[in-house]
Amino acid sequence: MIDLSHAENQIRCVTNFKDLVSTPFNGEVNAICWTRKLTGDFSEIVDKIALSGNITEIEQEELRELRLSEQGQLAREILLNDLKLLKAHGASPVLNVINYYDRDNTYPFFPTDVYSFHVDRSPVPVDTFLCTYHGDSSEILPNSQGIKKVLIPEIRDELRKLYHGTDEGFDSFLSEHFFDLHYQAKPDARPVSLGLGHLWRLAVDHPESQVPPCIHRAPKEKSGKNRLLLIC
Structure with missing residues (x-):
């Protein structure tokens, strides 16, 4: 189970893929x-994939060709079905084995x-989908428990030292270098672990969004296990 006790106003849970993609974000809800x-x-599956660097993308053909036990075959069918559902929805899912970023x-x-806690940005309406099947899972930071790093005075002062333009162009500089996408957790923050096997849809910062973007981050690899992650 996922502990939503400190973020229940932000997260809505559903029981099927149709509701995952059709339930609207509204109010404080920016994660489904x-x-x-x-x-x-x-x-x-993770053990049988030939790794190529710290991040290895698994192609569907390679996944289908793996010689697996009965339990491994069950896992493969779930992966293939998740990829199929997301592609039919118009997304471009990628399945990775991640040793580290x-x-x-x-x-x-x-x-x-x-x-680093951050939000995703897009020039067009889009959502972020992700699911961790193995290894450490991603985390969400409730928006009320984070502050934009560029608004923290001592950090903003350091960023100004990097910038050599006019005052009017400073915000554009922060955006161009993605500084404005990152957040710092408040001292009493309680991040939410996204758990294993759950498929998430997170709100993205785009021009038509009606809700704040969802703050999230990749986990530090504490378990020593490679992650199996679907993301798009």
Whole structure:
């Protein structure tokens, strides 16, 4: 089960894919979860994929060709069905085995990698879908429990030292370098783990959005297990 006690106003749970994609975001709700208890051995799939670097994309043909046990076959069918559902919806899902993401050390006081709480932005209406099947799962930060890093005075002062233009162009500079997408958790924040097997739809910052974008981050790999992640 997912502990939503401190974010229940922000997250709505559904029981099928149709409701996942059709339930509108509104008010404070900017994350919708198709809660599922999946069967099958996803670890077997992770173990049998030939890794190529820290992130390995699994093509459907490769997935179908894996020699798997009965439990591994059950897991494969779930993966293939999730990919099929999302593609039919018009999304472009990618299935990855992740050992780790590259870290951003360009500005030590302000990393902009996916381990930092951030929101996604798009010039057109779109949602982010993701599901972790194996390994550590992503986290959501309730919007009320985060603050934009560019609004924190000491961070803003450091960013101004990097900028050499006019005052009028400073906000554009922050946007062009994606600084304005990142958030810092407040001291009493309680992030929500997205759990294993649940398929999530998260609100994105785009011109037609009626709700705040959903703040989230990739997990630090504490378990030592490679992640099996679907995302689009």
